[in-house]
Amino acid sequence: MTATTLHEPAHREALWELESAFDRGDLVTLFGTCTVEYDGRAASSLGPGARLLVLKPDGSALVHTDEGRTPVNWQPPGSEHRAAVRDGRLRVRSVRESPDETLDVWFTAVDQLAAYGVTGGRAVEVIGSEADLKERVLEDPTLVEEGFEPLATERETDAGPIDVFGRDDAGRPVVVELKRRRVGPDAAGQLARYVGAVDREEPDGTAVRGVLLAPSITDRARDLLADEGLEHVAVEPPTGADEGGSGGDT
Amino acid sequence: MTATTLHEPAHREALWELESAFDRGDLVTLFGTCTVEYDGRAASSLGPGARLLVLKPDGSALVHTDEGRTPVNWQPPGSEHRAAVRDGRLRVRSVRESPDETLDVWFTAVDQLAAYGVTGGRAVEVIGSEADLKERVLEDPTLVEEGFEPLATERETDAGPIDVFGRDDAGRPVVVELKRRRVGPDAAGQLARYVGAVDREEPDGTAVRGVLLAPSITDRARDLLADEGLEHVAVEPPTGADEGGSGGDT
DNA sequence: GCTTGGATGTCGGAA
DNA sequence: TTCCGACGTCCAAGC
Numbered sequence: 001m002t003a004t005t006l007h008e009p010a011h012r013e014a015l016w017e018l019e020s021a022f023d024r025g026d027l028v029t030l031f032g033t034c035t036v037e038y039d040g041r042a043a044s045s046l047g048p049g050a051r052l053l054v055l056k057p058d059g060s061a062l063v064h065t066d067e068g069r070t071p072v073n074w075q076p077p078g079s080e081h082r083a084a085v086r087d088g089r090l091r092v093r094s095v096r097e098s099p100d101e102t103l104d105v106w107f108t109a110v111d112q113l114a115a116y117g118v119t120g121g122r123a124v125e126v127i128g129s130e131a132d133l134k135e136r137v138l139e140d141p142t143l144v145e146e147g148f149e150p151l152a153t154e155r156e157t158d159a160g161p162i163d164v165f166g167r168d169d170a171g172r173p174v175v176v177e178l179k180r181r182r183v184g185p186d187a188a189g190q191l192a193r194y195v196g197a198v199d200r201e202e203p204d205g206t207a208v209r210g211v212l213l214a215p216s217i218t219d220r221a222r223d224l225l226a227d228e229g230l231e232h233v234a235v236e237p238p239t240g241a242d243e244g245g246s247g248g249d250t
Numbered sequence: 251m252t253a254t255t256l257h258e259p260a261h262r263e264a265l266w267e268l269e270s271a272f273d274r275g276d277l278v279t280l281f282g283t284c285t286v287e288y289d290g291r292a293a294s295s296l297g298p299g300a301r302l303l304v305l306k307p308d309g310s311a312l313v314h315t316d317e318g319r320t321p322v323n324w325q326p327p328g329s330e331h332r333a334a335v336r337d338g339r340l341r342v343r344s345v346r347e348s349p350d351e352t353l354d355v356w357f358t359a360v361d362q363l364a365a366y367g368v369t370g371g372r373a374v375e376v377i378g379s380e381a382d383l384k385e386r387v388l389e390d391p392t393l394v395e396e397g398f399e400p401l402a403t404e405r406e407t408d409a410g411p412i413d414v415f416g417r418d419d420a421g422r423p424v425v426v427e428l429k430r431r432r433v434g435p436d437a438a439g440q441l442a443r444y445v446g447a448v449d450r451e452e453p454d455g456t457a458v459r460g461v462l463l464a465p466s467i468t469d470r471a472r473d474l475l476a477d478e479g480l481e482h483v484a485v486e487p488p489t490g491a492d493e494g495g496s497g498g499d500t
Numbered sequence: 501g502c503t504t505g506g507a508t509g510t511c512g513g514a515a
Numbered sequence: 516t517t518c519c520g521a522c523g524t525c526c527a528a529g530c
Contacts, residue, residue, distance in 0.1 A: 003257065003281060003361045003362045005255060005257070005362065007253065007255070027281075027302060027314075029279060029302070031253060031277075031364070031366050036374070038523075040523065041378070041431075041523040042376050042377060042378035042379065042488070042522095042523045043376070043377045043378055043523090044374050044375060044376040044377065044523080045374070045375055046371070046372065046373075046374040046375075047371055047372030047373075048371055048372065049369075049371010049372060050366070050367075050368045050369065050371060051368075051371065052277060052279070052304070052366070054302070054304075054314065056314075056316055056317060056318075057316055057317075058316065058317045058318070060317070060318060060319045062314075062319070064277075064304065064306075064312075065368070065371065066277050066306055066307055066308065066369070067306060067307075067308045067310070068306075068308070068310060068327060068510090068511085069310045069312070069324055069325075069326050069327060069510065069511090070510060070511075070522095070524090072374050073374065073523090074319055074523085075319075075523095076319050076523090076525075077318060077319060098501090099523090101523075111253045111366065112253045112255065112364060112366070114279075114281070114362060114364065116281050116300070116302070116361065116362070117300075118300045118301075118315070118316035119299075119300065119316070120315060120316055121296070121297060121298055121299010121300060121301065121315065122296065122297030122298065122299055123296075123297075124286070124294050124295070124296040124322050124323065125294060125295050125296075126292050126293070126294040126507095126508075127292060127293040127294065128291070128292035128293055128508080129292065129506080129507080129508090130505095130506065130507090131506095158473075159435070159470070159474075160435070160470070160503095161504085161505090161529095180292075180506090180507090180508095181291070181507095181508095182517095182518095184518070184519065184520090185409065185410070185443060185519080185520095186439070186440075186519095186520085189436075189439035189440070189442075189443060190436075190439070190505085193435065193439065193474070218517080218518060218519085219518090220408075220409070220410070220518080220519085223408070224409075224443070238292065239293075288508070290508060291507095291508040292507090292508045293508085294508080318525085319525065319526090320507095320509085320525055320526075323508090324508080325508095326508090326510075348516095349508090376522095376523075378523080379521080379522085379523095380520095380521065381521095410518095410519065410520075411514095411519085411520090429521095430521090430522090431523095432502095434503070434504065434505090435503095435505095436504095436505085440520085468502085468503060468504085469503085470503080470504080
């Protein structure tokens with residue numbers, strides 16, 4: 001695997017290496033002292049400091065400080081990286097269009113530049129998403145309640161697709177909204193919109209029930225559900241220890 | 251500035267350097283072939299491939315592939331990094347509690363390890379946030395409508411804080427929800443909840459108006475507003491070119 | 501391209 | 516700590 005490294009390169013050296021790394025489609029990291037300017041959906045300015053700049057061949061750019069999971073500045077995939085020397089500083093610019101956004105990283109000093117030849121590995125597989133919760137409900141509808149019969153998933157309504165639609169043992173339509181973790185007012189509102197939409201679609205006076213299936217619920221959300229005549233049903237939160245199930249083709 | 255680099259280190263070498271880098275509070279990057287296992291709020295598994303691992307002294311861990319702004323796996327700040335050699339592989343483990351989460355990165359080969367001595371630089375300042383929009387409205391209430399009089403910001407209700415609360419020229423209470431960009435159904439629902447809360451608080455039959463102040467609105471959201479008897483008022487979206495304004499104390 | 505809703509969202513503020 | 520909403524959210528899927 002290719003890994004080119006420059007220690008404390010002069011700006012010109014860094015520039016040449018950057019340009020060839022961009023050509024090769026390498027993943028590049030730059031560590032050094034820099035300021036950062038962003039202008040686009042918002043605008044921001046970042047004073048001088050030591051930071052790690054990551055430039056990906058897909059156009060992503062990340063500026064990381066020594067703190068935080070989130071980059072302090074960035075550019076999304078699809079951007080284009082360029083480098084130049086201006087005013088005695090190394091400027092790395094990442095630009096994208098629609099929306100027009102520009103990220104400029106101005107290095108006064110580069111401590112290290114590394115270029116890595118990368119080829120994509122396998123994709124990540126995540127367990128415990130909302131999709132997994134849906135599987136569980138379809139396999140065991142009593143998670144919603146005894147006698148619940150699922151009829152459709154992603155059933156379309158005016159308000160958007162319903163996670164699981166079915167009927168209870170009395171034949172009443174039930175809208176089930178799934179959430180993989182503790183829910184707040186937004187989820188209650190979402191369920192209310194779906195129930196309202198189905199209500200309008202079935203104007204024969206049939207009462208439509210709404211069930212929010214989630215591990216737990218905040219007080220405010222509970223009040224909202226009560227106001228709307230909707231229900232919360234607790235479900236075991238997804239644990240990583242969950243079996244993915246046999247026959248799990250993608 | 252300190253920048254230690256190891257090229258294709260043996261696992262033991264990498265291990266020693268990692269441990270001293272953790273002690274020094276360095277920012278560490280590792281590039282090499284690895285698999286990744288995560289278990290916590292969800293669980294995930296990532297097959298072998300070339301990736302960049304970033305370990306921050308605040309406990310953050312990021313696993314980046316050659317694509318995407320978002321790390322393929324990560325651990326938030328507050329986690330603890332440890333390294334070990336097991337089964338002929340280098341294991342970098344990052345653990346946090348509440349919630350219990352573990353990230354394991356198993357390197358079969360390390361191409362490069364770098365440790366950087368970092369001290370935080372100046373903070374970033376972002377222009378064009380929702381707070382800026384609120385400033386604009388307070389400076390020029392006619393953005394909402396002619397005769398609108400702001401009375402309070404962040405006014406508390408059962409449903410949460412209202413961005414701007416005021417009265418129209420007829421003395422009717424107005425709930426204003428601000429959004430810095432195009433809004434969807436969620437924002438309409440949010441406004442509806444606030445208006446409902448104020449309605450209940452003022453049970454003297456006064457009609458409470460609700461205004462969603464945003465650059466634009468989706469069709470579905472518009473329908474929702476109409477159903478609820480609420481209004482959308484268009485406002486110029488914030489541009490990065492906006493003047494921060496004089497007297498801008500924090 | 502726009503819209504919609506999920507996410508191991510993350511982050512910050514307030515109670 | 517939990518709750519709540521903003522975010523340059525990012526991201527994929529559907530249209």
